[in-house]
Amino acid sequence: MTKNTNASPYMLTTPIYYVNAKPHLGHAYTTIMGDFLKKLALIEGKRVLFVTGTDEHGEKIVQKATAEGKTPKELVDEVSSEFRSAWEKLALDVDVFYRTTQPDHYKMVQNALQFLKDKGDIYFAEYEGKYCVGCERFRTDSEWNEEGLCPDHQTPPDLRKEPNYFFKMGSYQKELIKHYESNLEAIEPSQYRQEVLSFLKQPLEDLNISRPKTRLTWGIELPFDKDYVTYVWFDALLNYLGAIGYEGGDFAAQREFKNEFWAESHHLIGKDILKTHAIYWPTMLMGLEVPVFKKLHVGGFWMNKGLKMSKSLGNVVDPIKVSEHFGVDFFRYFLLREMSFGSDANFTWEAFIARCNSELANGLGNLASRVLKLSQKNFEMKIPSASGLNDQDKALVSAMKALPAKMAQEFEQCRYHIGIGHFNEAVAECDRYINDNKPWVLAKDPEQKDRLASVLRTAMEALHVFSIVSYPLTPEASLKLQEALGQSGEIVGALFRVDTGLDATRSLTEVPQLFPRLELPDLE
Ligand SMILES: [Zn+2]
Known part of the structure; x- marks a missing residue:
């Protein structure tokens, strides 16, 4: 390209x-x-x-x-x-x-x-x-x-x-x-x-x-x-x-x-x-x-349980304190995902913690950790090459390549929260693929080494797409994931790489924790 x-x-x-x-x-x-x-x-x-x-x-x-x-x-x-x-x-x-x-x-x-x-x-x-x-x-x-x-x-x-x-x-x-x-x-x-x-x-x-x-x-x-x-x-x-x-x-x-x-x-x-x-x-x-x-x-406006935020009500959310405590990725993710652009939205700690944990920690964070650890353990920090892809593998790869356009269609209509929803659905689809193919079982059988390579490579191609499309949403985690996959991290025009796929000549690096699980803050 x-x-x-x-x-x-x-x-x-x-x-x-x-x-x-x-x-x-x-x-x-x-x-x-x-x-x-x-x-x-x-x-x-x-x-x-x-x-x-x-x-x-x-x-x-x-x-x-x-x-x-x-x-x-x-x-x-x-x-x-x-x-x-x-x-x-x-x-x-x-x-x-x-x-x-x-x-x-x-x-x-x-x-x-x-x-x-x-x-x-x-x-x-x-x-x-x-x-x-x-x-x-x-x-x-x-x-x-x-x-x-x-x-x-x-x-x-x-x-x-x-x-x-x-x-x-x-x-x-x-x-x-x-x-x-x-x-x-x-x-x-x-x-x-x-x-x-x-x-x-x-x-x-x-x-x-x-x-x-x-x-x-x-x-x-x-x-x-x-x-x-x-x-x-x-x-x-x-x-x-x-x-x-x-x-x-x-x-x-x-x-x-x-x-x-x-x-x-x-x-x-x-x-x-x-x-x-x-x-x-x-x-x-x-x-x-x-x-x-x-x-x-x-x-629209940010509210707290339907009320306007004000000092006298004591329900003001300080953006700097939240991002210093939880990191900027979680904070921006929640704001972009929670508000239907143009309408008012609520900022509550319960919703913040629930979304960050279920959609990021249990979503991309958990998926990336599972796939990368299995790849590191079984293929010595190399990106496994797939000798043959079956229909399910191919279907997942093409669904992932279609993801940026699917998200962009919503973004163009200012439906940011829905576009981000498509991202989460794609992560869930990849999760189901892993659960169906059970690479941890394949890893125990030396005769299944080729199949294991195909499954992990397919999942890593999906992770590669996620690492690029998540850049606007959670930039720190996106760059960490690109690095873990051994990819360049070049941002301008990065969407072109969704089509070209992983550069398999690179080696993997340490598996990062992308999204630690959060706990409700002590509101004092
Ligand atoms: Zn006035």
Whole structure:
């Protein structure tokens, strides 16, 4: 198989996280999902750019810093580095860690604003509205609940009247509706595309994009009015272009800025920021004359026994503590397997331990250990060569070669948990094959040595497939298994090796413990 020298680009982003809180389970899930999709694209042979970072302006930052007796700069530096180190501890392979307080970001945002102002997309006007400080935006009349509170923050509106600058978001409404009507896969899962289209049935208001400095100075100054700073969402969303080197202004005229990645840009978000990403952001792109991103992937919330996690309920799961205690593979496996992407899911210790033990320790962990130990013992660390395969052997090998495509079909529809389910079923199928053929009995009979070789080789071909397709899911165990099989460990384009099979010239190495059995943690 020749190596793909013209690998296709693929860009993945998480939201840049707001630094008024430390990394929590929701942040970890979205970033792990990004790393999972990156690794999936890598084994397919793509060139990937994975972007995350921190969103560091706005009123909530100033409030939080004041409460802690810090300057906003001190606070954002501290919390931003906590996010950076969290992703390192979770072994996530980030390409760009973007901060909205970095100097090139200021310049880019100002250039973009000037471009919109020059073409007449920004105007100055008096505005009165109901503002939610938690959301950092004006919410329309229909966006408050029956008690008149913000449904996300349970707080009453702050009535605000002030002259501000507005972006003509409403003028892009028709174009936006057309975009979502003709791009059926622009937002996944599809119920969120429907939600956006039904929201767009009401007239779309223009977007207030400024804050007077009399009220807030912690932001990016408007290039055309030094008495105002830029609204934090307007500044933050532009990070996605900043990450590929956009300098603001005329997009088409800018050359070497990795725009090939932009054509394949995928934004991962949580459902609470759907409106800013599905409405504000594409209209901003239309104003800037930049093509709309390829796809929004919208995830649900993590709950605990049906309740939102909160400090006051004492049911918060700390992603760093869990992965330090159990290892990153178990943690990411559980999150990816448990949530039906787009819906809410529960994190409970009982479910975590049960899944890890039944699906990993008793699944691939146990299978790999049985097959590799028998091979080592009977074939002196060599990969046994099969002299003849019977129909059952051949059926197993071809089922395993079909596994990546079967999983990919689900992954393309955002049904990650089902694709992972196919992986577990394949491991179980291989387990049944071993139980049917009883290689430990064959090993006692010297006349059955050829049959033993065929059975173990067939099972090892299956392990080889598992070692590759499990890389996005449980990367540490995947690499250990590839090493135990004596295989190269080359990741980019590794799926090609599913077809070529094991390199039988290599020798086996020590049998690793891939997934130790877990016990319920002491919750204190
Ligand atoms: Zn709110």
